[in-house]
Amino acid sequence: METPLNFGPQHPSTHGVLHLNMVIDAEIVKSVDPDVGLIHRGLEKIAENRMYFKFTPIANKIDYVAAAAWEFNYIGCVEKLLGMTVPPRATWARMIILEVQRIISHVFWMGTLSMDLGQPTVFVWAMRERERLLDIFEDIMGGRMTYGWMIIGGLRDDITPEQIQRIALELYHLEKVLPEYFDLLEKNSLFCERMIGVGIITRQMATDYGLTGPSARASGVLYDVRKDDPYLAYKDVQFNVPTRTAGDCYARYEVRRDEIMQSISIVRQAIAQLPDGPYRAVNAMTLRPPLALSMRTPKNGEAFLRTECPRGEGAIFLLSDGSNFPYRCKIRGPSFNNLSLLSELCKNQSIPDVVAIIATLDPVFGECDR
Amino acid sequence: MTPQKIQNTDDAALASDSATSPIDILGALVRQKEPNGYRLDRTSIIEACRRLRAAGYEHLTCITAIDWKKSWEIVYHIAKFGSSELVVLRVTLPYQDPTLPSIVSVWPGAGWHEREAYDLMGIIFKGNPDLRRILLPETFDGHPLRKEVPYGNTS
Numbered sequence: 001m002e003t004p005l006n007f008g009p010q011h012p013s014t015h016g017v018l019h020l021n022m023v024i025d026a027e028i029v030k031s032v033d034p035d036v037g038l039i040h041r042g043l044e045k046i047a048e049n050r051m052y053f054k055f056t057p058i059a060n061k062i063d064y065v066a067a068a069a070w071e072f073n074y075i076g077c078v079e080k081l082l083g084m085t086v087p088p089r090a091t092w093a094r095m096i097i098l099e100v101q102r103i104i105s106h107v108f109w110m111g112t113l114s115m116d117l118g119q120p121t122v123f124v125w126a127m128r129e130r131e132r133l134l135d136i137f138e139d140i141m142g143g144r145m146t147y148g149w150m151i152i153g154g155l156r157d158d159i160t161p162e163q164i165q166r167i168a169l170e171l172y173h174l175e176k177v178l179p180e181y182f183d184l185l186e187k188n189s190l191f192c193e194r195m196i197g198v199g200i201i202t203r204q205m206a207t208d209y210g211l212t213g214p215s216a217r218a219s220g221v222l223y224d225v226r227k228d229d230p231y232l233a234y235k236d237v238q239f240n241v242p243t244r245t246a247g248d249c250y251a252r253y254e255v256r257r258d259e260i261m262q263s264i265s266i267v268r269q270a271i272a273q274l275p276d277g278p279y280r281a282v283n284a285m286t287l288r289p290p291l292a293l294s295m296r297t298p299k300n301g302e303a304f305l306r307t308e309c310p311r312g313e314g315a316i317f318l319l320s321d322g323s324n325f326p327y328r329c330k331i332r333g334p335s336f337n338n339l340s341l342l343s344e345l346c347k348n349q350s351i352p353d354v355v356a357i358i359a360t361l362d363p364v365f366g367e368c369d370r
Numbered sequence: 371m372t373p374q375k376i377q378n379t380d381d382a383a384l385a386s387d388s389a390t391s392p393i394d395i396l397g398a399l400v401r402q403k404e405p406n407g408y409r410l411d412r413t414s415i416i417e418a419c420r421r422l423r424a425a426g427y428e429h430l431t432c433i434t435a436i437d438w439k440k441s442w443e444i445v446y447h448i449a450k451f452g453s454s455e456l457v458v459l460r461v462t463l464p465y466q467d468p469t470l471p472s473i474v475s476v477w478p479g480a481g482w483h484e485r486e487a488y489d490l491m492g493i494i495f496k497g498n499p500d501l502r503r504i505l506l507p508e509t510f511d512g513h514p515l516r517k518e519v520p521y522g523n524t525s
Contacts, residue, residue, distance in 0.1 A: 037505035044490070045514060049521040207428045209479035222451055223429065229454035302406055304447060304456070306431065315447070317434055332432040340482040369505060 002030055007354070009038050015112060015358065016365035020342070022354075029354060032346040034339055040369045047329035052078050052295060053152055053285045055329070060146035062314075062331060063367040066105040067146045068097050068137075069309040070367070075150045076231060077316040081303035082152070082295075084283065088233075088275045090154040095232045096270045097140070097149070099263040100167060103174065104133050105310035106260045109362050113253070114185060116359040117194055122181050129177065136166050152295075154280025164271055171264050182257055195250035199345055199357035202247055209344075210337040213312025214255040215361050219247035225308040237269045252360040297322055311335055311362055333367030392457045395425045407445070407458030412470040415446075415461055419476040422448055427457055430473075433483035435491040437517045442468045442493060463493070472498035490515035 007020035017038035023030045043062060047055045059074035060067040072094055079086060111126030134144045140163050141149035149156050185191050201211065206219040216223060224241045226234040242258035244251035285295060297320035306315040312334025319328040338361045346354050392408065393400065399418045402409040410418055419430075431447040442463040449456050461470055472495035474481045484495040485504040492513035495501060503510060512519060 037507075040505040042514060045521060208477060210430050210477065211479075212429075228449075228452055229456075304458075306449075313431065315431055317432070317445070317447070319436065328434070328436050330432065330434040336482065336486075337479055340479050344478075 001025065015363055018339070018358065018363065018365065024351065027350045029346050029349050029351060032343045034342045036336070036339060036365070037369050039365055043370045044329050044331060047326055049325065051324045052297070052326060056151070057146065057148045060148065061366060062333065062370065063309065063311070063364050064145055065108055065364050066101050066310045068101040068149070069307065070314060071147060071150050072098055073305060073307045073309070073314050073316050075152055076307065077303050077305040077318050078152050080305050081297060081301055081318050081320055084153050084281060086154055086281060087278045089277045089279050091232050092270050092274045093155060093159045093279065094150060095234070096159070096167065096267055096274070098232070099266045099270070100133060100137070102263045102310045103260055104130055106256050109256060110181065113359045114191070116355050117191055119185065119188065119191060122184050125181055129174065132170060132173070136163065136170060139163055139166065151280065151284055153284025154278070158279040164274065167267065168271055171267060175264060178260060192250065194352065194356050195253060195360075196248060198249045198353050199349065199360065200247045201341065201345065205341060205344065209341040211312070211341060212334050212337065213309070214259060215252055215312065215338050217241065218244045218251035218255045220245040223313070225306050225313055229306060231305070231307055233270070236273070237266050239266050249356050249360040295324060297324070309334060311364060311367070312338060314367070331367070331370050333370060335363040335365070335368035339363055339368060390425065392422070395421050404460070407460045409460045409462065412461050412463060415459065416471050416473055416476065418459060419446070419448070419473045422457060423476055426450055430477045430480055433480060433487055435487040435493050437491060437515070439517055441465050442491075444470060444487070444493065468492060469494040469496055471496050474498055489513070492516065
């Protein structure tokens with residue numbers, strides 16, 4: 001007998017506010033209609049109605065788990081629109097922060113995944129490690145979750161040698177403890193059984209639905225914006241892009257696990273190569289009114305910047321009409337695309353598997369709903 | 371940790387038989403080549419997407435609808451894996467008639483982008499089997515991203 005079931009939006013395993021209109025037959029899901037948009041805030045309309053620099057703090061809230069990634073995506077897009085060059089020190093410092101942000105996001109994801117699959121120990125420990133990194137972020141950027149540290153043309157504050165050292169020390173700590181946590185998950189047969197062979201995404205499905213990020217790379221899609229269309233200084237550092245071809249939940253876990261280790265290596269290289277010099281351009285848009293108000297954009301200009309956010313390819317498309325306000329600001333959130341696959345992926349799965357599938361797609365509803 | 375088997379995207383030879391440029395792929399479908407993309411007629415959008423996907427431009431990044439007050443513009447950003455190339459297709463629609471064919475037959479994932487453009491901008495994508503509101507509730511009145519809709523606490 002087929003029964004309708006409302007899955008979420010208050011269910012803890014929906015990672016926020018995902019509402020699934022399901023039809024189930026006993027344990028088996030017959031059809032799923034994802035209902036997103038519960039925290040739609042109209043960010044694109046907000047962006048069109050304020051000056052460019054005033055959207056920076058709101059850009060942080062596109063994805064509240066990896067705020068720095070979206071802060072850079074927006075700031076970088078405005079800089080591209082203006083044709084502004086950023087001093088090398090700012091570029092490298094931004095890259096350090098973005099990669100630490102990726103580690104934070106993936107560690108947090110590891111925690112929520114293990115919570116969903118009945119491993120609260122790893123959740124608590126992952127949150128502890130994340131908190132240590134957030135402390136460093138608070139020291140550098142003045143906030144735990146949202147920052148406003150980058151400005152158009154550079155950084156608000158320079159990064160000091162002491163802060164660099166704190167990051168470097170923390171990396172050693174992470175390298176020591178994270179393999180223990182991975183072992184806790186991988187050597188747990190219950191965890192493995194719920195992940196291996198569950199929720200298989202083929203390469204065809206991934207490209208059909210525009211999947212990006214670790215979820216796509218676990219299905220054999222070799223797409224990483226850091227390699228394919230390098231921004232910041234990613235072409236000057238050595239790193240591998242972890243990929244798998246299995247496409248199941250466990251492959252997605254493995255890709256993110258390996259990505260943490262690659263990010264640690266990138267941060268190390270960036271710290272070693274961090275150049276001295278000014279940390280903001282001469283014409284940077286500091287918050288002093290005369291400078292920020294005098295910003296001039298090209299008439300009929302446009303800029304499109306894609307970056308590799310922790311969850312996939314984030315992109316911002318800005319159109320200018322010569323005024324201080326963007327004419328159009330399109331935000332492309334990776335979670336939005338990744339979730340569009342759900343109705344096909346969850347068909348004929350059991351309900352506990354749906355939980356694992358959602359957890360390994362790693363949605364964040366700030367950037368899905370915008 | 372298990373032994374890492376990490377492939378590098380650098381030496382991953384992507385099956386691309388196309389040394390051809392987008393203009394060769396699109397051919398006569400392009401009505402006008404512009405600095406920021408290729409302008410097409412709305413009738414040729416499905417064929418253009420189909421050809422691009424077959425030629426290795428496999429990733430539809432996003433669909434953007436723009437309200438130019440006198441007309442509409444729909445912008446498709448299409449990327450190629452393993453390359454920094456980005457093909458931008460642009461379609462202009464008359465203000466009174468914001469309809470164009472849907473490309474769900476080429477990329478099923480375009481469905482949600484089209485629903486978003488319909489929801490926020492009121493563009494009708496013909497052939498989309500599921501053109502409902504997506505971000506806003508079904509009961510919402512109007513399309514808030516249109517320039518005619520005022521911003522702020524007007525209620």
